[in-house]
Amino acid sequence: MSNELPAFDNPPPPFPDPPPYIPGTRNDADEVVQPVILVLAGHFVRAQTSDGSPLYELSRxxxxxxxxxxxxxxxxxxxxxxxxxxxxxxxxxxxxRHKHVSELKYLPPVLSTGFSYCLDAMSRHAMGNLALKTASFPRSGLKIVRIKPESGSSQSGSRALKESPKEVQDVFDVRKKRGHYEWIQSGEDRIAFEEEAEGLHKLIVTSPLKRKTIDALVGSWCLRIWHDSLEPPNKFSLGCELISLM
Structure with missing residues (x-):
């Protein structure tokens, strides 16, 4: 009696590897994310794929x-x-599961002495607290900067505190070019650009990015869109000019 196993003319194909399991305690901030097209639809940011998987969620x-x-x-x-x-x-x-990455925050003038639109980090692995500001003349556009929170007493005599954050580092340059925004990581090349079609906002990420960078990029993109939905485009520039002269 032979001990050899029978041979198959057409052996079965190997099973595909399952998606990696990521434990909740692992720090994935340095994980590299490949280029992707993101679509803001309602309060979800989805990948533009066949299944449209949601990658981020906003509270509204x-x-x-x-x-x-x-x-x-x-x-x-x-x-x-x-x-x-x-x-x-x-x-x-x-x-x-949901990871609370940051809070988009709008501060009216009575509560802010500098940056009205902020992205407050909720994770210790995030890039830090960020804010939206206009770019310096003559280049038109916006900037996302890292800020260091500080507090000072309100001049109105109320018990409320005004937030007086200090700018410490440029993170993204947001330049309007040929009718759309381009996102440049400070000191580097373009990493993403925006498109808008049929009422949908799209962010086309063109470079591989670390997870903490793309979290900051997508959050900042949402902050820019939120800013434009709250007030006219020219109002933000005028407000910053007035603040800088005070």
């Missing part, structure tokens, strides 16, 4: 804000993390 729709610019307003920004786990019968199951 920032394109149709009903709030004015006279009151404090915040929007939570969460990354959706998908983990693959096996059920009791061995079948793979996708489990989603």
């Amino acid at each position: 729709d920032i394109c149709n804000s009903e709030l004015g610019t006279s009151q404090l307003s915040q929007v939570s920004f969460n990354r959706i993390i998908s983990n693959v786990r096996l059920t009791a019968d061995g079948a793979p199951r996708v489990h989603n």
Whole structure:
């Protein structure tokens, strides 16, 4: 009796590797994310793929804000993390959890002495607290800068504190070119550009980026869109000029 195993004319194909399991305690800030097209649809940021997987979630729709610019307003920004786990019968199951990355925050003049539109970090692995400002003359556009929170007593005599953040570093240059915004990582090449079609905002990320960088990029993109939905385009520039002269 032969001990050799029978040969197959057409051996079965190998099973594909399952998606990697990412434990909740792992620091993924330095994970590299490949270029991707992102679409803001309602309060979700989705990948422009066949299944349109949601990658980020906002606590509300920032394109149709009903709030004015006279009151404090915040929007939570969460990354959706998908983990693959096996059920009791061995079948793979996708489990989603939310990571609170940052808070989009608008501060009315009575509460702010500098930056009205901020992105407050909620994770110790984030790039830090960021803010939106206009670019210096003669280049038109915006900047995303890292800020260091400070506090000072309100001049009105109330008990409330005004936030007086100090700018410490440029993070992104946001330049308007041929009718759309281009995102440049400070001191480097373009990493993304925006498109708008059929009422949808798109961010085309053109370079591989670390996870903490793309979290900051997408959050800053949402902050820019939220700013434009709250007030006319020219109002922001005028406000910053007035602040700089005070």
